[in-house]
Amino acid sequence: MQQPRLVVIGNGMAGARTLEEILARDGDFAVTVFGDEPYGNYNRIMLSNVLAGVEDEAGIFLNDLSWYADNGITLHTGTRIARIDPRARQVYAEDGTATPYDKLIIATGSTPWVPPIKGIHSPGRGYHQGVFAFRTLDDTRAMIRYARDHERAVVIGGGLLGLEAARGLQNHVSHVTLLHAMGHLMNTQLDAQGGATLQRSVEQLGIEVITDAMTTEILGKHAVTGVKLADGRTIACDVVVIAAGIRPNAAVAQASGIEVDRGIVVDDQMRVRGEPDIYAVGECVQHRGEVYGLVAPLWEQAKVLADHLTGRDPEAAYHGSRVATKLKVAGVDVAAMGIQEAEREDDETVVFSEPRKGVYKSLVIRDGRLIGATLVGDVRKVAFLMQAFDRGLALPEDRAELMFDLGGPPAEVSAADMPDDTQVCNCNGVSKAALVKTVQGGCKTVTGVMDATRAGKGCGTCKSVVQRIVEWAAGGEVEEDPRASWYVPGVPMPKPELMRAIRTHGLKSVSSVFATLVPGGEEDAKSKMGLASLLKMMWGDEYEDERDARFINDRVHANIQRDGTFSVVPQMKGGVTTPAQLMRIAEVAERHSVPMVKLTGGQRIDLLGVPKEKLPQIWSELDMPSGYAYAKSFRTVKTCVGQDFCRFGVGDSTALGIALEERYQGIEGPGKMKLAVTGCPRNCAEAYVKDLGVVAVDGGRWEIYVGGAAGAHVRKGDLLTTVSTADEVVTLTGRFLQYYRENANWLERTYAFVPRIGIERIREIVVDDADGIAADLDAAMAASVAAYADPWKERDAPVTPGQFRTSLPLVVLPQVPVR
Missing domain, CATH: 3.30.413.10 (Sulfite Reductase Hemoprotein, domain 1)
Structure with missing residues (x-):
């Protein structure tokens, strides 16, 4: 019997998480996924950490290519779906290709909302030079590249994303100004006093904040030179980042005649209204009049959709989410849940404010139950407050105990007292029960549990709670993860021990290290490059070179580019050159039609776009040593x-x-x-x-x-x-x-x-x-x-017959670093 065909439009966090939930329920489908971006699935929440330089790109990917292959999922990256034909049960990509489906999931997420500001776009070019949105990995990369050569940035938008962008940009420019059109920061989550407290803390970090600032124009003819506000003020800058909020990305649904209001309208089973075989999930949907821009509701929706689609629980229903968030915003702890201010005369309000220390706490209580809370600067009581908000727990008569340790609830709920279904990691939707199950399955290291469940892999604020739960679940038998001390992942030894073993056994090749020091002699591709470097450092000219232990850059002594060509950077010691060298470089570049000649930050000249088979000839004609830029x-x-x-x-x-x-x-x-x-x-x-x-x-x-x-x-x-x-x-x-x-x-x-x-x-x-x-x-x-x-001397005698053989051009395919 043929498997039913499941097509997913969207390879973001919601779409991929829904697939994980379907696979966990043994869903039997032939799955095809379409994603706009030329990558696999990554954690969008972590882009601010990439911008800030505290996380590299490899660390934010959630599923590598092997995950799709291992689960029989056909992945089309860089492919946008233009329309859906519900009658024919087909989706059509922008290139005209059609893909049939039996069941369809729309998980197109959201798009940045760009205010109607004069000068924000350049005709035929998209955004004006120096203007960036902040939504994708490519946005982040472009922002980092551009900001490094500029000095003053303006961020438009004082919500979570704008604050994170401002903080991250401080690593790249000398001055950052944050403009927010509303009266206080994070006005969706915080009340006015909480927003003012957050503003003082952000300003202490060196970020200039201007509220009630409506941006009306981007200044600069060829590139950004400043912004103009509605009150006539101008602010000089050479980088502008738009982080003014998001909107559900419902364009493909709307173009296909599917009901759309603010988002794609779905029922309690996450089915599109009037289309029993089409589902939608994530930031693109509107459920009972609500749209959600946080990840926790997405995880809840994904579970219901998977239960219903696989038949695990046909009665599963999504009733909406009680949104409670705990975040670190631009380095400041913030938590918010429920309403911000009293709405009825009999609502209780409890407020504590200590502006000098950047602390503000506000609680709203109705009929003895917590219905809203705002915490800035001090979130030590947030674990109990989130439980009280989510479960309607009875509150202490002395309301001050909700904010301070006065003999009331402890600042941290113990792991034992925490209900099993407590969501510990909001970023990746990991519950206490999932952590405990992983420990009971034999994993008793904190890092191992985090790797297996992804808990703590988002904003990182839950890591201490994860550690407490793992310690409790392991009954005090938590093990240190020995892998943390290994020099390379495939050889179970720290560096000093590894070097001693290499010397003791006289190991001078990468293969001999694996054969001698790894149980079973199993080779690990990710470890080869590190071992090759180590062995060459230890043995010098006695090192036995094995070409498969080298990365492509080291095999051909040039830096591979995204299209499969290479860059050539000849040595110029100390950045000093001569007219003769410059003329030679120019002649070689012109003779071989080198697409780009670029000055580098290291005072060198880079010839970009050189095919692999031309490398030896260009090296010979340059007659200069390698500059080791690879x-x-x-x-x-x-x-x-x-x-x-x-x-x-x-x-x-x-x-x-x-x-x-x-x-x-x-x-x-x-x-x-x-x-x-x-x-x-x-x-x-x-x-x-x-x-x-x-x-x-x-x-x-x-x-x-x-x-x-x-x-x-x-x-x-x-x-x-x-x-x-x-x-x-x-x-x-x-x-x-x-x-x-x-x-x-x-x-x-x-x-x-x-x-x-x-x-x-x-x-x-x-x-x-x-x-x-x-x-x-x-x-x-x-x-x-x-x-x-000099490695460029290999031009005269290639080490292997295929060292400089013509290679196929690279096309845009899933570019997913291993997590």
Whole structure:
């Protein structure tokens, strides 16, 4: 018998979660999913963390491609459905292709609401240059790329999304102004006093907030130069982010004759009105007159839909959601539930306000039951309040006990007293019962339970509760997750133990490590690149290279681009070049029709769009060494012109930068190593925010800073030491880099490594030689330096026959990092 055909329009959080619920009920369908974006399913809530630099993109994906394949789901990414034909039971994509269905789920989510502001769009280009929405991963990427080269941002919208955008942008621009058209921030969730308290806390973070600010015009002819308000004020800026709210995305339903009001109208079984075989779920729906923009209602809807569609519970019904949220908004704890203010004369209101400390609490009680609460700055009582609100619990006569520990309910409800159906993780809809079931199934590590259930993988505010429940469910037998200390995921050893074992057994190839140190000898593809880097660092020219242990960038010594072509960055030591080199680069680029020639932030020239088969020829014609702009290795040394030309220079930064790059070129590491040398404290080469930065100071001395960063993470480096000669700089640079190479975790950059070890401890080892290992570090680095060979020389003798063979062009397919 043929499986019924289930088509899902929308691959966002609601659509994917509904599929998970259907699969959990053993639903037997041939499933096809269409998604607008060229990715798999990711957690949209976490985009603000990506913008802020506290989460990388890989960490926000919920389902990798193998999940779809393992469950027999056909996934079409980057495909928009234009219309539905309910009579023919088919959906039509914008490219004209038709897909039949027996059952259909519409999960198209929401779209940003863009106010009608003059100048917000450019004819034929979409948004005006410098204007961004904040809804998708591509929005976030574009915002980060653009903001890095600009200074002042305006965020339009003072709700949750606007506040998160403003906070995240502080990592990329020097000044952020938040404009909100209403009288107070988060006016949908907070009352006026709570909004004012939140505003004071946000302003203390350095964000300028203007309320009652109606934006009427985006200024600037070719790019944004400012915004104009209704009262005539203008605010200078070069980045504008629109975060003014969302609206249900019901366009495909409306175009197909399906009933739409504010959203797609559904009944209690989540069926579209008048269409028994079409369902809708998530932010695109309107149920009993309500639309929801938070995730908790989506999870409830998904369960009802799955129960009904699979026949698990044909009587399942969704009756609406009592929305209660606990969030960290721009670093400030906020919780809100129910109504904001009293609506009847006999409603009780309990308010506590301490503006100086950024604390505000307001409760609304009716007939002895909690019907609304607003908490800003202090949410310690929120667990009990959410239970009281959700379950209608009796409240203490002394209402102050609802806000403070006065012998009343404890600030934290114990894991034992928490009902099984309590939703612990609102972001991913994980209940206490689900956590307990996972522990009882044999998983007794907190990280393991979080991985299995996704609890704590959203905003992260529930992690402490998850830990308490896991500890309680495990009966005090919680285990430490040993994987947390492994250097790579496929070899069960921390780095020091792994290095000892490698030396003891004389393991000089990646395959020998797996064969000797992994039970069963099972190889792990995700571990190969880290092991290859480690082995080359340990053995130098004795390392036995295996090409399948390398990432494509390291196999062909160039950085792969999204279309399958590569970028070529020749070495220019210290950012210094000659007219002859420039003419040669120009001639090569012109001869091979290189699509783009770009100056990089590291003072190099990048030739972009080079096919793989052309790499050897271009390297040969350039006749310049590799610039290593593709590897986890020593990258570049950025320099200023120094004392030879600059009237402020007090040190020959160019010569020292060239010397450093000549010595340490191509040295592998756990992560990228970017250096800079600047000729005075004016810091034109940005030495304070490099993995290692050197700054010339008066008296012919040099300051050495380590652990800086200026990308998604921003950190000023710590002062390691001050020395008197360039030779000392070269020696201590090598010693620090070797210590980092031997002791950092795989992919751990120096901005994380230095704080983890501590600058005092690093100074003891690298400068003071307190552990007596300085000579060993220097010798190990010298061996690596001696083993250097320019990888672009492989143009004359490819390592494998197919190393530079023509490859097929890449097309836009699901690009899902492994979670």
